[in-house]
Amino acid sequence: MRRSFIAQNPSVLWFLAALGLFTLVITVLSEFTGAGVIPTSFVKTLGKTLCLCLIAIAMDVVWGYCGILSLGHFAFFGIGGYAVGMWLMYARTETIVLESLSTQVIPPTPQEISDAIGNQIFGVVGSSEFPLIWAFADSLLLQLLMVVLVPGLLALVFGWLAFRSRVTGVYLSILTQAMTLALSLYLFQNDSGLRGNNGLSGLQNIPGFETTPQSAVSIVFFWASAAALAAGYVFFAWVVSGKMGSVVQGIRDNEARVRFLGYHVESYKLFIFTVTAIVSGIAGALYYPQAGIINPGEIAPIASIYLAVWVAIGGRGRLYGAVIGAAFVSLLSSWFTGGGAPPINLGFYTVQWTDWWLVLLGLSFVAVTLFFPRGIGGLFDYLVKKP
Amino acid sequence: MNSTLLEVSGLSVSFDGFRAINNLSVQFPETGMRAIIGPNGAGKTTFMDIVTGKTRPDEGHVIWGERSISLLGMSESEIAMQGIGRKFQKPTVFETQTVRQNLAMALKNPRSPFAVLMHRRTAANGTRIDKIAGEIGLSDSLMRVAGELSHGQKQWLEIGMLLAQDPRLLLVDEPAAGMTVEEREKTTDILREAAKTCAVVVVEHDMEFVRRLDCRVTVLHEGSVLAEGSLDHVTADQAVIDVYLGRSNA
Ligand SMILES: Nc1ncnc2c1ncn2[C@@H]1O[C@H](COP(=O)(O)OP(=O)(O)OP(=O)(O)O)[C@@H](O)[C@H]1O
Ligand SMILES: [Mg+2]
Numbered sequence: 001m002r003r004s005f006i007a008q009n010p011s012v013l014w015f016l017a018a019l020g021l022f023t024l025v026i027t028v029l030s031e032f033t034g035a036g037v038i039p040t041s042f043v044k045t046l047g048k049t050l051c052l053c054l055i056a057i058a059m060d061v062v063w064g065y066c067g068i069l070s071l072g073h074f075a076f077f078g079i080g081g082y083a084v085g086m087w088l089m090y091a092r093t094e095t096i097v098l099e100s101l102s103t104q105v106i107p108p109t110p111q112e113i114s115d116a117i118g119n120q121i122f123g124v125v126g127s128s129e130f131p132l133i134w135a136f137a138d139s140l141l142l143q144l145l146m147v148v149l150v151p152g153l154l155a156l157v158f159g160w161l162a163f164r165s166r167v168t169g170v171y172l173s174i175l176t177q178a179m180t181l182a183l184s185l186y187l188f189q190n191d192s193g194l195r196g197n198n199g200l201s202g203l204q205n206i207p208g209f210e211t212t213p214q215s216a217v218s219i220v221f222f223w224a225s226a227a228a229l230a231a232g233y234v235f236f237a238w239v240v241s242g243k244m245g246s247v248v249q250g251i252r253d254n255e256a257r258v259r260f261l262g263y264h265v266e267s268y269k270l271f272i273f274t275v276t277a278i279v280s281g282i283a284g285a286l287y288y289p290q291a292g293i294i295n296p297g298e299i300a301p302i303a304s305i306y307l308a309v310w311v312a313i314g315g316r317g318r319l320y321g322a323v324i325g326a327a328f329v330s331l332l333s334s335w336f337t338g339g340g341a342p343p344i345n346l347g348f349y350t351v352q353w354t355d356w357w358l359v360l361l362g363l364s365f366v367a368v369t370l371f372f373p374r375g376i377g378g379l380f381d382y383l384v385k386k387p
Numbered sequence: 388m389n390s391t392l393l394e395v396s397g398l399s400v401s402f403d404g405f406r407a408i409n410n411l412s413v414q415f416p417e418t419g420m421r422a423i424i425g426p427n428g429a430g431k432t433t434f435m436d437i438v439t440g441k442t443r444p445d446e447g448h449v450i451w452g453e454r455s456i457s458l459l460g461m462s463e464s465e466i467a468m469q470g471i472g473r474k475f476q477k478p479t480v481f482e483t484q485t486v487r488q489n490l491a492m493a494l495k496n497p498r499s500p501f502a503v504l505m506h507r508r509t510a511a512n513g514t515r516i517d518k519i520a521g522e523i524g525l526s527d528s529l530m531r532v533a534g535e536l537s538h539g540q541k542q543w544l545e546i547g548m549l550l551a552q553d554p555r556l557l558l559v560d561e562p563a564a565g566m567t568v569e570e571r572e573k574t575t576d577i578l579r580e581a582a583k584t585c586a587v588v589v590v591e592h593d594m595e596f597v598r599r600l601d602c603r604v605t606v607l608h609e610g611s612v613l614a615e616g617s618l619d620h621v622t623a624d625q626a627v628i629d630v631y632l633g634r635s636n637a
Contacts, residue, residue, distance in 0.1 A: 250481045253481055257479045260467050262464050264499075267499070
């Protein structure tokens with residue numbers, strides 16, 4: 001079975017080889033191993049990019065393969081980030097608080113410790129009480145479980161309600177936008193329990209590894225992101241190959257036909273929607289410790305729309321297309337918006353890329369949709385000759 | 388010897404006040420062919436929509452099988468799993484997938500997502516696919532992408548997908564539309580072969596095609612049965628002549 005899976009999907013091997021080589025080269029050139037050609041901040045950017053590639057393949061499976069244009073998958077990404085961020089913030093604050101209290105003559109009571117941590121974390125929103133959702137924040141294991149459970153359950157409930165009522169097409173897309181908007185608006189509130197618009201910060205400091213330099217921390221997260229992307233890629237390649245792939249693509253192309261063949265289409269959509277949501281949550285949990293901060297703006301509806309744009313530009317319906325699209329567009333985006341691109345002086349007007357990048361992206365999206373529906377990934381079709 | 392497989396009685400459905408099906412009652416035996424003819428808009432496709440669960444009727448009963456269960460209230464996929472296969476008026480196959488994949492998807496096997504995810508190819512399934520491909524004349528095209536097939540081949544593939552479900556009732560909507568004379572003959576053969584083991588209901592406009600099916604004919608008009616019997620019998624019926632001559636000059 002393994003052999004036939006790889007034999008049927010040679011692109012999986014190529015992808016894994018390319019990803020492995022990339023990881024090796026970056027590691028060798030990083031500050032961690034001493035070559036120092038690539039600064040730690042850029043290692044983090046690359047690690048984050050790998051996480052974006054992971055959510056992009058999830059998006060490709062749900063949209064490119066199953067035909068559900070979800071414009072809400074960044075909500076799951078954000079939830080994954082918040083879940084891991086809660087532990088990171090709690091555990092680090094706890095260390096700091098314990099250190100400062102240790103100088104006191106009378107040993108502090110557990111209540112005093114808890115109050116002090118609460119004060120540190122929620123002081124910015126004028127509170128010191130731990131909201132209920134922080135109940136497990138002291139346990140890394142339970143918070144990691146949340147990374148999977150919360151996006152999974154949210155997707156399950158949302159998907160069940162939407163698919164059962166046979167909401168499809170643009171209406172479903174709008175509904176997913178509403179979901180991510182509602183979540184982000186909720187998180188913006190100070191009494192949401194997640195520090196309102198301040199979000200969670202200091203996530204790059206890993207409790208227990210305070211003395212480890214960021215150059216090492218960054219490379220470990222880079223590896224973890226690469227491993228997650230590799231595992232996600234193989235998993236999704238397996239899901240969309242074989243009979244499941246047939247049914248899922250059948251649903252995309254003609255839902256009614258699949259139904260009249262006896263398949264319960266809603267269950268399949270729910271399965272794909274939930275599994276991709278879980279993977280998005282995992283991607284987010286790896287992303288935000290590298291970003292260092294998460295706030296509700298990250299789950300704004302526009303983020304999920306960008307995700308669809310990446311997949312469309314990369315070429316939907318092929319996993320490596322999603323990876324290429326996410327990597328290419330997001331790196332280009334940070335180059336343009338980060339001032340990397342030199343302004344163009346037209347004499348009468350100077351094109352500042354921070355302002356014009358979005359226009360360029362929008363135009364590329366339109367151009368790809370109209371003229372290259374197969375996206376960048378479609379270029380590989382010219383390389384691989386048909387047998 | 389041939390008990391009733393599907394019994395429809397007192398069926399009515401209206402779309403915005405227009406009665407597409409009007410107190411329709413009709414029965415189909417376990418095996419054998421039945422042709423349904425009738426002018427455009429007679430309600431033939433709507434009848435199939437109701438039986439397969441796509442449209443809910445306003446009134447009436449749809450009773451299925453020896454245990455006389457009602458199909459109303461079942462979902463499309465549940466009805467399909469009862470053994471009712473349906474071919475659409477417009478050929479609908481999965482164009483981006485190969486003929487083999489199309490047939491494999493239709494093959495009678497567990498249909499839950501988990502079973503499908505864990506599904507592996509077996510020799511038994513392979514033999515079944517080869518056999519059906521032979522019956523529909525697509526043995527040499529198994530690895531071809533369905534989108535590349537000719538119109539007639541797509542129609543056959545869709546019929547093959549119905550056969551792969553091991554159906555007890557086949558509802559076939561206008562299988563001969565757009566086919567050449569030879570293709571029609573072949574389609575007739577496939578359907579007649581299928582009718583030996585299950586009930587086959589064919590909706591068709593083309594009288595020559597119906598004649599070749601050589602079976603009992605039900606004439607539908609304005610949502611109810613106008614006449615039923617052999618083709619010669621119904622075409623001699625004055626009411627049928629009036630409907631056909633009155634509406635068109637065919
Ligand atoms: N979903 C619907 N909404 C509104 N009207 C409908 C719907 N489905 C069918 N009708 C109407 O019901 C009538 C019967 O349609 P139906 O498709 O069953 O006819 P038919 O006998 O299959 O005709 P044809 O030979 O043209 O295929 C038509 O007048 C059609 O316009
Ligand atoms: Mg019709």
